[in-house]
Amino acid sequence: MLITVTRTGGFAGGELTASLETECRADGAELERMAERALSSEGSAGRGPVPDGFSYIVQVDGKLMELQDPHLTEDQRKLIEAVLAEAV
Template sequence: MLITVSRSGGFTGVDKVRKIDTSARRDAAAWEDLARRVLPPVADGFHYRITVDDQELVLDETGLTGDQRELIRAVLGEAA
């Protein structure tokens, strides 16, 4: 399993990306279990990428706020 975590923004604006390849690790099972627990189960669910100018938000339908749903409905012209 390849796990990638990226962080951007903050006061200094320094981006950080790290990858963990669990295939050769002794503790692979623990890493993979943790990675699976942080991903919300979305059976046949929608995923969204909202970009406003140079800002981007990636999420799935289980985590949408009311305002995000409203924007998605307005832009896509359908219920979200």
């Protein structure tokens, strides 16, 4: 499963994109379950961005979800953090 996260906004207004492929990872199965739960959750769907907050585009095998901080579920937050850690 390919998971890509693009983060925009924040105080500086920068953009950061990271991807990970779950197939060859020891934690791949857990990341896949987390991605499925994150995409099925309400979270910030339908809520507008918060001033100086981050906005996220999460893509999981072609499925797309737009999310805004601080309106994230726990699974959404964990998934975003795990993927963006790959960019560091």
